[in-house]
Amino acid sequence: MSMNFASLTIELFFGFFALLVLTKFLGKNQITQLTPFDFISALVLGELVGNAIYDPSIGLHYVLYAILFWGTLIYFIEMITQKIRESRSILEGKPSLIITNGQIQYEELKKNKLDLNQLQHLLREKDVFSIREVQNGILETNGTVSVMKKYRFDTPTNEDLKIPAKSVNLPIVLIMDGEIIYESLDFLQKKESWLLDELTNQGISGPKAVLYADWIQNEGFEIQTF
Template sequence: MNTNFLSLTAELFVGFFALLIMTKILGKNQITQLTPFDFISALVLGELVGNAIYDKDIGLQYVLYAIAVWGALIYFIEMLTQKFRASRSILEGSPSLIISNGKIQYNELKKNKLDLNQLHHLLREKGVFSVREVQFGILETNGSVNVMRKKKFDTPVNEDLGIPAKSVHLPIFLILDGEIVEESLTVLKKEPEWLIQELQQRGIPGPSSVLFAEWLEGDGFEIQTY
């Protein structure tokens, strides 16, 4: 029994880290740009690993082999679509113009197996509650819809309102879950003592009392304690 547990533990560890490495190799698009092909390939990869781990007749080497072969196939497809643009529409699909000049393109909906209820659901996810607000709508390869609103429904930008331009900065997290983020202090060229002093000036005893603290150039600190 102990031997079985040790063997299963070893296979789980190897399978976990092998999948982690494979995810890093394949890149972030497996999640952020999940196409139907990516979704199916990820499911199959997980199924292969699961079957290999829990099948008593399959050893650890088969777990690694299954991950390596399937991962290599996915990587090959990714490289193929990067090198040859003509292959992208076949392997990844292509965006579809489903709303053009305010009119729903019914044939495009049929071709993409999308009904009107699903279309309205996707539009509401973008904050659009009526097709009359949309000038153009594009169904992306990952199943989401991006819209260009008609002028009278569009949100005005600073240029429209005559607001003068100013510099934009990214907020920097200095404390997360009670711990100082050293890399952020390095970016700001500050020492932990500076941050602790800033906290104490605000009546906060130390970083361990802070859920998160961020710094934004021009606005200063935003701090929330537990």
């Protein structure tokens, strides 16, 4: 029994890190741009690894081989779609114009197996609650909808409102869960005493009392305690 737990632990350990390396190697598009092909690939890879780990007759080398072989296939397909533009529509699909000049393209909806309730749901995710707001709508290959609103429903930009330009700076997180992030202090070329002085000025005993704190140039600190 102990040997079974030992072998399972080893297989889980190496399987976990092999999947982690494979995910890093294949790139972020496996998560952020999940096409139907990517979805199927992820399911199959999970099944291969799961079956290999929990089947006592299959050893560690089969687990690693399954991950390596399936990962190679996915990588090969990704290379094809990068090098051969014509292959993208076959392997990744292509966007569909499902709303044109405010008119729903019913044939395109049928072709993509999308009904009106699903379309409304996808539009609401884009903060669009009526078809009348949409000038053009594109069904992307990952199943989301990109929306171009009609002029009178579109959000005005700062340029439209004649708002003077000003620089936009990223917030630098300094404390999270009560722990000082020293890499951020190094990035800002600040000392820990600079941060502790600010906490004292705001009546906070120390970093352990802080849930989250960040700093933005020209705007100062945002500090939230537990």
